[in-house]
Amino acid sequence: MRDTVTGLISTYDITGRYLDRDAIDSLKVYFGSGNDRVKAAAYISANASSLVKATGAALYERVPELLRPGGNSYTTRRYAACLRDLDYYLRYSSYALVAGNCDVLTERVLNGLRETYNSLEVPVGPTVIAIQIMKDVLKEELTTQGIDDTSFVDVPFDHLTRELG
Ligand code: CYC
Secondary structure, three states, X not given: OOOHHHHXXXXXXXXXXXXXHHHHHHHHXXXXXXXXXXXXXXXXXXXXXXXXXXXXXXXXXXOHHHHOXXXXXXOHHHHHHHHHHHHHHHHHHHHHHHHOOOHXXXXXXXXXXXXHHHXXXXXXXXHHHHHHHHHHHHHXXXXXXXXXXXXXXXXXXXXXXXXXX
């Protein structure tokens, strides 16, 4: 698991270099958005269940067949598994937001996930849609919390959808 700072340090240390202008620029961007990253993580922690619920509601409105017999969210067991997965995506994304690095997602969430989904016939397309919805719901909420530039929020969610899709 890495963050922006440890990632940069290990890259430069391997080649025995001082931090150059590129490194300093990335550090400035990271620390410049630091306060907003912490605010975003605090917002997620305090509102996780409503963010997950809103995401689920929008997903099932958009792909209602998931809830019908034969759909992958049919029966409360699968419905609950889906909401739990959404909660995993949200929680790990909040870690990645604070770290400014997506390694935690690769290591803890994505590793073997596609194979698991394939073997259980969990459809990847609607999962990707759900993650995009979650990103949009969260960004909307963070804007109302006074975070003007929410572009840093895209990174972990886009990483999940890119790697899963
Ligand atoms: C199942 N989701 C699973 C399973 C795993 C994960 C391992 C199989 C074991 C189980 O049922 O608990 C995912 N586990 C994770 C992740 C982590 C982990 C990400 C990292 C921390 O430890 N079905 C839908 C929707 C979608 C969905 C499109 C939600 C967006 O219709 C999810 N995942 C879903 C469902 C199951 C599942 C329904 C149960 C499938 C089954 O047993 O038939």
